[in-house]
Amino acid sequence: MSTEVIALLVAVVGVAGTLLAPITTAWVSSRSRRQEFELQQRSEQTRRHVDDAQANLERRRDMYVALNSGARRYRFRMMEDLYAIRSGADPDPATEVIRVEFQDTYAQAQMLVPDHVLRPCQAVRVALAEARKLMDALIEDSAHDQRKWQESHTFLIQMWDAIMAMQVAMRQDLGISAPPRP
Numbered sequence: 001m002s003t004e005v006i007a008l009l010v011a012v013v014g015v016a017g018t019l020l021a022p023i024t025t026a027w028v029s030s031r032s033r034r035q036e037f038e039l040q041q042r043s044e045q046t047r048r049h050v051d052d053a054q055a056n057l058e059r060r061r062d063m064y065v066a067l068n069s070g071a072r073r074y075r076f077r078m079m080e081d082l083y084a085i086r087s088g089a090d091p092d093p094a095t096e097v098i099r100v101e102f103q104d105t106y107a108q109a110q111m112l113v114p115d116h117v118l119r120p121c122q123a124v125r126v127a128l129a130e131a132r133k134l135m136d137a138l139i140e141d142s143a144h145d146q147r148k149w150q151e152s153h154t155f156l157i158q159m160w161d162a163i164m165a166m167q168v169a170m171r172q173d174l175g176i177s178a179p180p181r182p
């Protein structure tokens with residue numbers, strides 16, 4: 001190869017490099033910005049996912065607190081009413097308000113709480129309804145049969161097991177307690 005050909009090739013490569021450098025730089029820059037944007041999007045999506053999970057956990061925790069305190073308060077009021085009936089007094093009207101509040105809380109929980117926690121909550125709701133039926137039968141009995149009173153009392157005492165099972169399921173769902181070993 002002659003010097004002229006080599007000089008021509010060097011000139012062509014130099015001109016091509018000069019012409020292609022801005023295109024190559026723009027392409028590399030564009031690719032870098034796209035990768036940075038995608039990384040930022042994934043980071044924001046992960047942050048939103050974590051924030052949503054935290055908000056869901058807080059909603060469930062608040063619901064569990066409301067269900068637990070509502071069930072305990074309703075059971076306590078029925079125990080108070082049971083002793084009032086035995087002493088000849090009427091049940092407290094506040095018990096009905098507490099019953100309705102618990103039912104409303106349970107209705108909300110049905111849309112928020114996972115099934116494995118809702119089952120023990122349902123057992124508590126059913127037990128509270130059964131206890132109310134026993135109390136209503138006792139109230140309607142003008143003689144205040146001691147056997148019915150004792151049956152109602154025993155039922156309300158044993159209901160504590162259902163409430164404790166509900167609490168355990170809630171605590172496990174929140175990650176506070178470990179699930180039972182198989």
